[in-house]
Amino acid sequence: MNEHHENRIKQLLQQAMPPVEGDPEPSRDPWPAVLRRIDAQPAKPAGVSWSLFDSALLAGLVALVALFPASIPVFLYYL
Amino acid sequence: MNTHPYLRAYLAGTFIPTLVLPLLLTFVVIRLVERVPIPVEQALIFPMTVVPLLWGLWNMLWLCSNERTHLPLGLHGAVLPLLLMPAGASLATCLGVLKIGADDVVWFQVAHVPYALIAPMFLAALAGYYLVWKYIVGFLNRLLGIA
Numbered sequence: 001m002n003e004h005h006e007n008r009i010k011q012l013l014q015q016a017m018p019p020v021e022g023d024p025e026p027s028r029d030p031w032p033a034v035l036r037r038i039d040a041q042p043a044k045p046a047g048v049s050w051s052l053f054d055s056a057l058l059a060g061l062v063a064l065v066a067l068f069p070a071s072i073p074v075f076l077y078y079l
Numbered sequence: 080m081n082t083h084p085y086l087r088a089y090l091a092g093t094f095i096p097t098l099v100l101p102l103l104l105t106f107v108v109i110r111l112v113e114r115v116p117i118p119v120e121q122a123l124i125f126p127m128t129v130v131p132l133l134w135g136l137w138n139m140l141w142l143c144s145n146e147r148t149h150l151p152l153g154l155h156g157a158v159l160p161l162l163l164m165p166a167g168a169s170l171a172t173c174l175g176v177l178k179i180g181a182d183d184v185v186w187f188q189v190a191h192v193p194y195a196l197i198a199p200m201f202l203a204a205l206a207g208y209y210l211v212w213k214y215i216v217g218f219l220n221r222l223l224g225i226a
Contacts, residue, residue: 048214050214054210058206060203061206064199064200064203071192073186075200076103077125077171078160078204079096
């Protein structure tokens with residue numbers, strides 16, 4: 001590859017990638033802002049969320065067991 | 080962890096009944112020490128053999144059918160008592176653990192359950208299974224990478 005070809009390639013590359021106008025460096029370090037945004041996002045729930053319906057079911061189950069303790073061994077039999 | 084999903088589903092399904100087993104075995108120890116005339120050993124056959132097996136197979140069935148049915152795991156688990164309760168009651172009757180009387184049924188010779196209480200207990204079992212499957216088995220399925 002002679003010097004003419006090198007210059008030609010350099011010229012084509014410069015045409016394909018025009019120089020960034022202005023200051024190519026950001027005015028400040030953006031990484032702390034990224035970290036702040038990550039921390040500010042609410043954590044996603046690990047699994048399914050507890051609902052009011054489930055609370056009612058659990059309350060009914062506990063009430064039945066409390067009112068009729070004889071049901072405890074029967075429930076254990078099926079677990 | 081992409082291999083053997085059905086084995087992992089089985090293990091996740093048997094987790095809860097396996098945890099309950101040591102609790103049930105304490106009844107055997109109490110019976111042996113205190114010489115309580117309750118047929119605990121016969122009563123343990125069902126929860127020690129059938130229940131863990133069915134829980135594991137039921138979770139495998141959910142894994143197998145979930146792509147087609149999209150049935151939530153809690154509802155899938157709540158269907159299981161429909162199979163377990165008649166099977167358990169039949170086996171308990173055969174083994175003398177459950178006696179059917181005129182006004183009530185007697186479990187383990189001590190726990191008298193009136194007939195009027197059977198329907199609420201059945202509904203409570205459905206609710207309990209729904210919650211256990213939705214939260215505990217679901218958590219284990221997610222932990223083992225199959226949900």
